[in-house]
Amino acid sequence: MQYAFNEVTNTNQFYGNTTPIELVKEFGSPLYVYNEAILRERCKELKSLINYDKFTVNYSVKANGNLHLLKVARDEGLNADAMSPGEIFVELEAGFTPDQILYISNNVSAEEMQYAIDRNITVSVDSLSQLELYGKTNPGGKVCIRFNPGVGAGHHEKVVTGGKKTKFGVDPALIPNVKAVLEEYDLKLIGINQHIGSLFMDSYKYIEGIKSVLAIAENFADLEFVDFGGGFGIPYRKQYGERRLDLNELGTRLEEVIKDWMKRYGKDITVKVEPGRYISAECGVLLGTAHAVKHNYGMKYVGTDLGFNVLKRPVMYDSHHDVEIYREEGAASGKEEVVNIVGNICESGDIIANQRKLPEILEGDIIGVLDAGAYGYCMSSNYNNRLRPAEVLIDLEGNPRLIRKRDTLEDLLRGF
Numbered sequence: 342m343q344y345a346f347n348e349v350t351n352t353n354q355f356y357g358n359t360t361p362i363e364l365v366k367e368f369g370s371p372l373y374v375y376n377e378a379i380l381r382e383r384c385k386e387l388k389s390l391i392n393y394d395k396f397t398v399n400y401s402v403k404a405n406g407n408l409h410l411l412k413v414a415r416d417e418g419l420n421a422d423a424m425s426p427g428e429i430f431v432e433l434e435a436g437f438t439p440d441q442i443l444y445i446s447n448n449v450s451a452e453e454m455q456y457a458i459d460r461n462i463t464v465s466v467d468s469l470s471q472l473e474l475y476g477k478t479n480p481g482g483k484v485c486i487r488f489n490p491g492v493g494a495g496h497h498e499k500v501v502t503g504g505k506k507t508k509f510g511v512d513p514a515l516i517p518n519v520k521a522v523l524e525e526y527d528l529k530l531i532g533i534n535q536h537i538g539s540l541f542m543d544s545y546k547y548i549e550g551i552k553s554v555l556a557i558a559e560n561f562a563d564l565e566f567v568d569f570g571g572g573f574g575i576p577y578r579k580q581y582g583e584r585r586l587d588l589n590e591l592g593t594r595l596e597e598v599i600k601d602w603m604k605r606y607g608k609d610i611t612v613k614v615e616p617g618r619y620i621s622a623e624c625g626v627l628l629g630t631a632h633a634v635k636h637n638y639g640m641k642y643v644g645t646d647l648g649f650n651v652l653k654r655p656v657m658y659d660s661h662h663d664v665e666i667y668r669e670e671g672a673a674s675g676k677e678e679v680v681n682i683v684g685n686i687c688e689s690g691d692i693i694a695n696q697r698k699l700p701e702i703l704e705g706d707i708i709g710v711l712d713a714g715a716y717g718y719c720m721s722s723n724y725n726n727r728l729r730p731a732e733v734l735i736d737l738e739g740n741p742r743l744i745r746k747r748d749t750l751e752d753l754l755r756g757f
């Protein structure tokens with residue numbers, strides 16, 4: 342289905358009882374806005390991906406670590422993965438119990454590893470050298486290992502994490518060495534995990550990755566779980582008719598592969614997936630304000646407060662986000678034009694929408710950048726000493742609630 346402009350948020354009643362204009366008036370601009378009903382719906386969809394008792398969905402908190410969103414995910418029955426002690430800290434604050442958290446570590450210090458061990462959180466290690474470190478830190482302990490089955494996928498080379506050209510995971514050729522280290526420190530390998538990369542829209546590569554990791558799992562007799570990672574894509578180009586990932590098809594294929602494998606393995610073990618973006622991307626819109634409009638050498642620039650300190654994805658990965666335009670006096674004119682929507686940062690690459698055909702934008706218009714709930718706020722920064730935005734949640738009654746304050750100027754002095 343192809344959406345006309347502004348139809349995406351109209352169709353899903355994204356702003357509940359309020360409007361983007363009112364939200365900016367009340368909470369300021371730029372502003373991250375989340376919709377709780379959409380967040381809950383995405384959690385439910387993935388929880389019912391397959392029909393298998395020992396299936397768990399670990400929300401990948403790196404996509405959005407707002408405490409209030411984590412509480413919703415936990416309330417929906419999700420578990421969580423963590424990439425750092427900071428993520429563990431926030432997850433525990435949100436009420437996840439240690440057994441619900443998997444720490445997927447990557448090149449961590451002994452202190453960081455100890456942080457998880459002290460809290461009884463399972464650690465997945467990413468190399469032989471980190472397995473050694475784990476063994477020295479926690480001899481006789483239970484551990485998980487991230488393997489790289491040599492299959493990768495992703496929307497940009499920077500987010501392809503599996504395959505033969507990435508830093509992640511242990512090469513399965515090293516399985517004999519892995520076994521030797523496990524034995525040396527009397528470690529019990531209870532799980533193996535992988536993450537082939539981010540944003541697949543067709544299940545083929547994911548299923549291939551799963552088959553490879555399951556083949557690796559057969560080398561270890563006493564596993565309690567396998568974790569297939571995340572990467573579930575969302576349609577960032579809804580305004581251009583992009584279709585959703587077919588969860589029914591993915592679920593059916595996944596279930597087949599898993600059930601078949603469990604028979605070969607001889608017991609039913611827990612299966613985990615780790616979606617981040619799929620859970621949180623579509624529940625978030627980033628609102629900004631058009632402050633200046635100008636023509637430079639034939640190109641129209643719409644100058645906004647949406648610099649890449651606020652949303653980094655377009656600059657970092659050339660990512661596309663659909664854009665909506667809201668105007669106080671109502672409907673925009675029928676006129677369309679090709680524009681660059683740019684931010685307020687002192688770099689020419691500071692472009693949020695490049696050569697985009699949009700309804701005419703005037704100074705004072707509010708710009709909505711869609712699908713900004715994942716890798717949005719969490720990748721924002723104080724570059725140019727700009728303040729990170731506030732975050733607001735539209736609750737199930739349709740009312741807005743501030744769930745993170747905007748930075749203040751004083752925050753820029755913290756630590757001095």
Ligand code: LLP
Nearest residue numbers: 401536539540571572573615616617618716
């Ligand atoms: N599991 C592991 C071990 C991961 O490294 C990641 C993401 C995930 C799960 C969740 O992936 P997701 O389902 O969200 O694709 N900043 C980039 C994405 C980086 C993802 C890094 N790892 C972006 O904005 O597209």
